[in-house]
Structure formats: structure tokens, C-alpha cells
Amino acid sequence: MDEISTQLLMKAEDDTVIVLVVDDQPMIGEAVRRYLAGESNVQFHYCADATQAVAEAEKISPTVILQDLVMPGVDGFSLIKNYKNTTKTRNVPIVALSTKEDPVIKSRAFEVGCSDYLVKLPDPIELLARLRYHSRSFNSALQRDEAYRALRVSQQQLLDTNLALQRANNELQRLINSDGLTGLSNRRHFDEFLDTHWRREGNENLEISLLMIDVDFFKVFNDRFGHVAGDEALKCVASAVRDTIVNASYLPARYGGEEFAAILPGASSDEGKAIAEQLRAKVELLHMPHCSPSANSVVTVSIGLATFAPKRLGSSKMLIECADKALYLAKSRGRNQVAIYRESEF
Numbered sequence: 001m002d003e004i005s006t007q008l009l010m011k012a013e014d015d016t017v018i019v020l021v022v023d024d025q026p027m028i029g030e031a032v033r034r035y036l037a038g039e040s041n042v043q044f045h046y047c048a049d050a051t052q053a054v055a056e057a058e059k060i061s062p063t064v065i066l067q068d069l070v071m072p073g074v075d076g077f078s079l080i081k082n083y084k085n086t087t088k089t090r091n092v093p094i095v096a097l098s099t100k101e102d103p104v105i106k107s108r109a110f111e112v113g114c115s116d117y118l119v120k121l122p123d124p125i126e127l128l129a130r131l132r133y134h135s136r137s138f139n140s141a142l143q144r145d146e147a148y149r150a151l152r153v154s155q156q157q158l159l160d161t162n163l164a165l166q167r168a169n170n171e172l173q174r175l176i177n178s179d180g181l182t183g184l185s186n187r188r189h190f191d192e193f194l195d196t197h198w199r200r201e202g203n204e205n206l207e208i209s210l211l212m213i214d215v216d217f218f219k220v221f222n223d224r225f226g227h228v229a230g231d232e233a234l235k236c237v238a239s240a241v242r243d244t245i246v247n248a249s250y251l252p253a254r255y256g257g258e259e260f261a262a263i264l265p266g267a268s269s270d271e272g273k274a275i276a277e278q279l280r281a282k283v284e285l286l287h288m289p290h291c292s293p294s295a296n297s298v299v300t301v302s303i304g305l306a307t308f309a310p311k312r313l314g315s316s317k318m319l320i321e322c323a324d325k326a327l328y329l330a331k332s333r334g335r336n337q338v339a340i341y342r343e344s345e346f
Contacts, residue, residue, distance in 0.1 A: 017042045017135040020062035022053045022079070023097060024071045028120060032066065035124040042131075050074035054082050057089045063135040065094045068120075069109065077112050084113045091141065093134035181231060182238030185253035190261060193251045194316045197265040202310030209264040209272030209307040212323040213241065213279070216300045216335040217292040218258035224291045233299055234258060236286055244279040260301075261323075269307035269340060276303045276338040284336065293335075300336035302327060307341075 019036065021029050021044070029046035036042045047056045050071040057065060065083065069076035076096070083089040093115035098105055106117045115134055118127070177189035185193070194210075201208050215221070215237055222230040238254065245252040245262045255261040262279075264272055280303055288299035304327025306319055313319055322341040330339035 015041055015136065015139060017064065017131055018045070018060060018062045019043065019064055019066060019131055019135075020045045020047060020053075020057055020060060021066045022047045022050060022056075022071075023066070023068040024048050024050065025068075028068070028097070031121055032127070035127055036131075039128060042128075050076075050079055053079055054086055054089065057083065057092065058086065061088065062092055063138045064131050065089075065092055066097055066118075066131075067094050067114075068097045069105065070099070077108060080109070080112045080114060091138065093138050095130060095134065179238075179254040182235055182254050184238050184242065184260070185251055187253070187256055190251065190253040190255065190263070193253075194263050194319075197263065198310050198316040198319075201265055205309060205311060206266050207268060207307050207309045208319065209267040209269065209305060210319050210323040211262040211264070211272065211276050211279075212255070212304040212306075212320070212327040213237075213260040213262070214302050214327055214331070215258040216302055216331075217290065217297075220292040221290055221299065233288055236288060237283055237299070237301065240279060240282045240286065244275060244282055267307070269305070272305045272307055273338060273340060276305050279303065280336065280338055302330040302335045303338045304328070304330055305338060305340045 017039075019032070019042065021032050023029055023046075026046075026048060029048065033044050033046065036044050045056070045060050045062065047053050050073055053067075053074075067076060067080060067083075071079070080094055080096075083092065083094060094113060095116040095118055096106075096109040096114045097118055097120045098109070099120065101119050109117050116130055118130070121127075122130075177185055179186040194208075197208060215233070218230070218233075221233060225233075234254075237260065241252045241260050241262065245264075247264075249265055250267070251263045253261050253263070262275070264275065267275070280301055283301045284298060286299065290297040290299050304323045304325065306322035306326055308319055308322065310316075313322075326339045326341035329341075329345070330337050333339065
């Protein structure tokens with residue numbers, strides 16, 4: 001809240017009536033001053049020069065303005081428009097002071113933004129009552145606006161807090177579900193994801209494809225190059241897995257050790273095979289040096305693929321078993337290839 005708003009709110013809270021009389025006749029200003037003299041919580045200010053009225057109003061921050069409509073040099077109606085076009089005075093209630101009860105003049109006064117209309121000089125009791133009424137309305141509006149502002153700030157702070165908590169919860173959940181070395185989903189998340197989609201795809205009679213991925217001759221790699229190099233190799237393979245399994249509905253994971261997996265809900269056998277071949281080629285193209293099966297070898301992966309509709313198998317564990325059998329088949333055929341589980345072959 002800026003300094004002006006703070007000052008206005010403080011005045012609003014003690015219900016102070018701050019009156020600015022703008023009239024080129026000092027006798028009118030003096031009469032109003034006497035009317036208000038001795039009244040509690042009433043501050044009187046007078047401005048005889050219409051050209052200085054807006055600046056004076058900005059300086060004292062009145063809660064109500066008594067404005068003469070006929071002044072030399074500046075038309076009273078134009079001056080009222082100036083109040084309304086000035087940020088600090090646009091909402092201050094203006095009571096027009098006129099020398100006569102003229103419906104046309106009165107109508108025009110309300111059109112340009114006056115809140116009330118008085119023929120000068122009004123009865124002191126009536127004048128004070130109207131000034132207090134308009135000032136009270138202005139102060140109440142200030143308090144209401146500040147309450148709304150404070151509410152919006154509180155709501156935004158609450159929203160920011162909730163968003164921060166949500167981000168923190170999401171990050172915590174990510175850490176819980178992630179493998180520490182590779183950043184892929186861990187075995188725990190793999191099991192939960194597979195069970196969830198086994199039920200979901202089972203209800204919709206859709207297929208699930210599962211890839212089981214194993215780094216070829218990894219024990220030999222570790223023995224030859226060391227475990228630090230082995231960890232770096234696993235990270236590189238994990239990046240290839242992540243870059244290949246890009247569909248948001250799929251889940252790439254580290255299954256354990258040098259073994260990875262990918263759950264492909266809704267993917268057919270042909271779609272699963274295409275993804276598996278792409279991954280196998282991508283790992284080979286990393287050109288990570290390996291000493292097995294020959295001195296000039298590179299790191300490769302073998303992949304087993306199984307595709308079933310849940311209604312055809314007893315459980316998700318059977319899908320894993322089928323993909324494992326396909327993986328062993330790929331290894332027995334020479335590694336660095338994709339094998340598909342076919343019931344007729346097992």
C-alpha cells in the first residue's frame with residue numbers, strides 16, 4: 001500500500017471528516033468554517049483560487065469537497081471533471097454549491113460527477129449532516145477497498161504457498177519414484193505403474209507392451225573398466241532410454257542393476273518392436289568402448305518384448321516373466337538384438 005493510501009485509511013479508521021471548501025468568496029469559506037467550528041473529528045480547509053484546487057486537494061486528501069460552481073478563471077463543472085480525472089481525488093465525494101435551485105444546473109452537476117447539491121448557504125445542521133454522510137461513505141469505501149486488497153493479497157499468498165507446497169510435494173514424489181543413479185523411475189514406481197495400468201487397460205480390453213532391457217556383458221565391463229565407469233555407462237544407457245521412450249503415457253525405468261524396463265500401455269507388438277529397435281540402435285551409436293565380446297566392441301543392449309491384453313494373462317507378473325523369456329532369447333541368439341515373446345516358441 002502506498003503512502004497516500006495509508007494516510008487515507010488511517011483517516012477512514014478514525015472517521016475524520018476532512019472538508020475542502022473551494023469558493024472564490026472568502027465570506028462563504030468563513031461561514032462554513034464557523035458552521036463546523038467545535039465539531040469533533042472535522043478538519044476545515046479553504047481554497048479561494050480555483051486553479052490551485054486540485055493541487056490543494058491532492059495535498060490534504062479531503063474526504064469531501066464543497067465546490068462552488070461559478071468561479072472566475074475556471075468553470076466549476078470543468079474543475080469537478082479535473083477532480084475525477086486525478087488519481088488521488090477521483091473518488092472523493094463532491095458537494096456542489098450553487099446560488100440557486102435550478103434543475104438544469106443541478107442535473108449537469110450530477111452528470112459531471114457531483115455526489116450532492118446545495119444552495120448556499122444551507123442550514124448548518126443540514127450541512128454538517130450531509131458532510132458527515134458523504135465523508136462516512138467515502139471512508140467506508142476506503143476501508144472496503146483496503147479489505148478487498150488485503151483479501152486479494154492473502155489469497156495470492158495462499159495460492160503461492162499452495163503452489164510452493166505442490167511443487168515441493170511433486171519434487172518429493174519425483175525423488176521417491178526416481179532411481180538415484182539414472183534419474184529414471186525406480187523399481188517401486190515401475191511396480192505401481194504396471195499394476196495401475198494392468199487394471200486400467202484390462203477394463204478397456206487394451207494391450208500392454210513391456211520391454212525388458214539388459215546391458216550386454218556388463219559384469220565384464222565393470223571388471224575391466226571399474227565401477228565408476230560402469231555407473232557412467234548406465235547413465236548413458238538411461239539417457240538413451242529416456243530419449244527413446246518419450247510418450248508421456250509410457251514409463252521408462254531402471255529395473256535393477258544393469259537392467260532397464262519400459263511399460264508401454266496401449267502399444268501393440270509392432271509399436272513396441274519399433275521402439276525397441278530404435279533404442280537398441282541408439283545405444284549402439286553411443287560408441288561406448290567395451291572389451292567384450294571382442295577388443296573393439298561397444299556397449300550394446302539386448303531387449304525382450306512381450307505384448308498382452310491383461311485379460312489373457314493371470315497377472316502383471318506373468319507379463320514380466322514373458323518379457324524376461326524374450327530377453328533371454330535375445331541373449332541366446334547373440335545379444336544386441338530385440339526378441340519378441342511368442343507363445344508358440346516357449
